[in-house]
Amino acid sequence: MPKGSCLCGKLTYEYSGEPVKTVLCHCLQCRKLTSSAFTTNLLIPRENIKIEGSPKHYEFIQETGDKFTTSFCGECATLIGKETDAESFKPFLILEAGTLDEGFEQTKPDSEIFVKHRTPWLEEMKGLAQFETKP
Ligand SMILES: [Zn+2]
Ligand SMILES: [Zn+2]
Known part of the structure; x- marks a missing residue:
């Protein structure tokens, strides 16, 4: 099962199956x-992921008006993932792929979203579905 953790190791997780x-x-x-140009997000059905430790949470309203709740480590501040009731993301924990302990290189993005904010020094990635805002 794929495993991941925060920088200090107080939060760990594992999930079964493949990201949707x-x-x-x-x-x-x-x-x-x-603090990066974009995030790499794995959509994992909520019932397939187990987080160990005591994540802290922060709520924010995304520019589309959707409410998101983040999970992060209170010690080292690593963001592990986020959740939202927005229709296209509701069944999932939106996992930050960079927190995987191994296998990050094998993650294959299938789409880019909010490309209207893509910084001009990044090009569209060939073969990926493109969405101006959310899918
Ligand atoms: Zn930590
Ligand atoms: Zn985003």
Whole structure:
């Protein structure tokens, strides 16, 4: 089973099965949350993932008006994932792929979302579905 953890190791997780989707997100909230140009998100059915430890949570309203709740480590601040009631993401924990302990290189994105915010020094990735905002 794929496993992952925060930087300090106080939060760990594992999930069964394959991610339903792998989505690169260019939204401004993901940029702030991770201080990076985009996030790499694995959509894992909530019942397939188990998080060990005591994540802290932060709620924010995404630019589409959808409410998101993040899970992160209170010690090292690593963002593990987020959840939302937005229709296309509701059944999933949206896992930050960069927290995988192994297998990150094998994650294959299938779409890019919020490409209207993609920074000009990044090109569209060939073969990936493109969405101006959310799918
Ligand atoms: Zn930590
Ligand atoms: Zn985003």
